[in-house]
Amino acid sequence: MNDNVILEAAGLKTSFFVKRGGKRFELRAVDDVSFDLHRGEILGVVGETGCGKTTVGRSLVGLAKSSGGTVTFGGENILAVRQSRLRAIRLKVRMIFQDPYASLNPRRTIGDSVAEAGDIHNCFSDGKQRAEQIARTLDSVGLDPSFAGRFPHELSGGQRQRVGIARAILPTPDIVIADEPVSALDVSIQAQVLNLLMDLRKSLQLTIMFISHDLSVIGQISDRIAVMYLGRIVEMADAGELFSNPAHPYTQALIAAIPKPDPSSRISADVLRGEPPSRLELRDGCPYSDRCPISRDICLSQAPPLQTSAGGRLVACHFPGQACFLTKQESGG
Ligand SMILES: Nc1ncnc2c1ncn2[C@@H]1O[C@H](COP(=O)(O)OP(=O)(O)OP(=O)(O)O)[C@@H](O)[C@H]1O
Numbered sequence: 604m605n606d607n608v609i610l611e612a613a614g615l616k617t618s619f620f621v622k623r624g625g626k627r628f629e630l631r632a633v634d635d636v637s638f639d640l641h642r643g644e645i646l647g648v649v650g651e652t653g654c655g656k657t658t659v660g661r662s663l664v665g666l667a668k669s670s671g672g673t674v675t676f677g678g679e680n681i682l683a684v685r686q687s688r689l690r691a692i693r694l695k696v697r698m699i700f701q702d703p704y705a706s707l708n709p710r711r712t713i714g715d716s717v718a719e720a721g722d723i724h725n726c727f728s729d730g731k732q733r734a735e736q737i738a739r740t741l742d743s744v745g746l747d748p749s750f751a752g753r754f755p756h757e758l759s760g761g762q763r764q765r766v767g768i769a770r771a772i773l774p775t776p777d778i779v780i781a782d783e784p785v786s787a788l789d790v791s792i793q794a795q796v797l798n799l800l801m802d803l804r805k806s807l808q809l810t811i812m813f814i815s816h817d818l819s820v821i822g823q824i825s826d827r828i829a830v831m832y833l834g835r836i837v838e839m840a841d842a843g844e845l846f847s848n849p850a851h852p853y854t855q856a857l858i859a860a861i862p863k864p865d866p867s868s869r870i871s872a873d874v875l876r877g878e879p880p881s882r883l884e885l886r887d888g889c890p891y892s893d894r895c896p897i898s899r900d901i902c903l904s905q906a907p908p909l910q911t912s913a914g915g916r917l918v919a920c921h922f923p924g925q926a927c928f929l930t931k932q933e934s935g936g
């Protein structure tokens with residue numbers, strides 16, 4: 604693992620077992636996922652609902668139990684360490700949870716919620732230092748320190764999300780996994796929270812994995828982007844490259860489906876055709892073949908591996924770059 608890589612996931616597999624009609628099925632929520640997190644970057648992870656984004660995030664810190672693969676951080680495989688060590692690692696690799704409402708205890712003050720991890724790990728020398736750290740952390744997420752004495756129901760959605768971020772940065776971690784941190788917010792508040800995350804990345808030297816189903820949000824904040832489909836990464840590239848020259852037909856469809864301010868520039872084709880197939884029907888071939896406009900025989904029989912394609916990006920497609928949803932203007936050409 605080179606110095607620039609702070610965390611490396613390799614061959615990560617996480618399944619859930621669900622019952623349908625009296626039978627037990629394996630649902631491969633994360634199916635052989637590998638990627639590096641580069642020190643100091645914001646890596647965007649995008650894909651439709653149910654594609655496995657949250658499960659990847661939870662698997663990285665052992666909150667979802669993986670059946671295979673490794674997650675290397677600080678020279679250790681997070682998935683193989685003892686519980687006590689795992690708890691210590693989770694101080695360094697923190698999650699902001701998807702639902703800012705559910706993740707705050709309604710009976711605890713904001714100050715107590717923000718200090719929770721520090722309290723558990725005895726990180727404060729005394730009450731005064733604890734109060735100072737809470738106040739400083741609230742200030743750093745744009746909340747007045749007086750919020751420490753309030754309760755979650757007294758806060759707006761944007762304020763709760765700021766509290767969610769404050770909880771993840773006290774004590775300061777190395778990596779933050781932010782799961783849909785702006786999805787529940789109005790667009791104007793979304794921009795403020797995105798700016799806050801970008802500021803914190805700089806001031807605290809964080810590495811951020813930013814999960815969202817919304818490619819336009821991901822595009823605003825990410826240095827690199829991983830596109831997920833049915834539990835797998837299907838494309839991974841620098842953000843600018845991905846938008847200007849998407850190689851996987853699914854990435855192209857996601858980009859083409861972003862609403863455009865100018866209606867005349869919208870393409871009329873129904874670019875994201877149909878819905879993903881059932882997660883319970885495991886079969887051969889490319890998982891996107893059902894919906895892909897350029898699917899051929901080989902796509903039905905062989906799953907394409909994620910491999911380096913033209914320009915150094917990673918793509919899992921037998922015919923990368925050959926679908927053509929994008930107009931020249933949209934593809935940046
Ligand atoms: N605890 C669970 N038990 C059974 N199935 C689960 C569980 N958690 C997730 N799944 C299933 O695993 C798949 C991936 O779920 P996951 O929540 O990771 O997706 P996601 O990409 O985060 O979706 P969303 O955009 O809706 O948050 C889905 O099919 C989901 O139904």
Ligand SMILES: [Mg+2]
Pocket residue numbers: 656657658701782783
């Ligand atoms: Mg999710």
